[in-house]
Amino acid sequence: LHSDRGGEYTRKEFVAFLEDHGMTQRLTVHDTPKHNGVAECLNHMIAKHVHALLHTSGLPHFLWGEAARHVVWLKNQTPTSMLPDGATPYEMATGKKPSL
Structure with a gap:
């Protein structure tokens, strides 16, 4: 970690x-947040997507936490080139393919 x-x-x-x-x-x-650049970048991406989700859906800002959990859930279900064979973070953590 x-x-x-x-x-x-x-x-x-x-x-x-x-x-x-x-x-x-x-x-x-x-x-020195620049020394933790990957996490800082990920946090920024999550916040940006949460803002977009709340804005486009018209949901109130107090649902920010729920929107953040949804954004992270989606990210964990999405294949990434950073993992072998385009696996998902969910698959790497559980050994199972995500069921969408």
Whole structure:
């Protein structure tokens, strides 16, 4: 896991969870978002899509969280060239093809 030094990523419980699941953690330098560019870019893309979804659907802004979950769900179901054979993130995490 590559993350910034936010408190949610440095708590003992979170670090123990990562270790228990065989994951390692790399932390960026404090207050340097450019060192976490991939995540920052992804967050920007999600926010942009959420804004577009709410705007085009006419849904109220208080549904931002639900719209964000929907955008992330769609992204995880979509094949990407970053994964082998154009797999989806869902497929890589579960071993199953998504059922749309």
